[in-house]
Amino acid sequence: xxxxxxxxxxxxxxxxxxxxxxxxxxxxxxxxxxVTGDSITHGxxxxxxxxxxxxxxxxxxxxxxxxxxxxxxxxDTGVSGSTTNDLRARFTERVVAFSLPGSxx
Numbered sequence: 001x002x003x004x005x006x007x008x009x010x011x012x013x014x015x016x017x018x019x020x021x022x023x024x025x026x027x028x029x030x031x032x033x034x035v036t037g038d039s040i041t042h043g044x045x046x047x048x049x050x051x052x053x054x055x056x057x058x059x060x061x062x063x064x065x066x067x068x069x070x071x072x073x074x075x076d077t078g079v080s081g082s083t084t085n086d087l088r089a090r091f092t093e094r095v096v097a098f099s100l101p102g103s104x105x
Contacts, residue, residue, distance in 0.1 A: 025065060030072055030073070031072050031073075032073045032075070032098055033057065033058075033073070033075065034075050034077055035053060035054040035057065035076050035077065036077040036087060036094050036095055037082065038079070038080065038082045039080035039081060039082070041053060041054070041076065041078030042079055044080055045080065052078075054074050054075070054076035054078075057074055058072070058074040075098055077095065
């Protein structure tokens with residue numbers, strides 16, 4: 001993908017997104033969440049066996065919010081050794097591929 005294609009597929013992270021995320025978290029509708037990044041996100045080595053971010057996020061959604069969100073799906077697409085250029089090149093297969101029909105990534 002070109003930089004323009006990645007930008008067109010990406011939602012700008014700013015304060016408006018916090019409201020959107022809050023709405024999704026507080027709804028009773030199941031949601032899909034893709035967490036992507038490098039080896040720290042992937043968690044195979046640098047977590048020393050501790051839970052990874054995606055697991056903490058999933059726990060927060062499913063148990064701490066007190067909502068019946070057990071049907072939310074949290075997917076870790078982090079890849080050890082990945083760089084920003086790798087993510088840009090593989091954004092479609094690492095993020096967009098897991099978008100629900102009719103939703104925006």
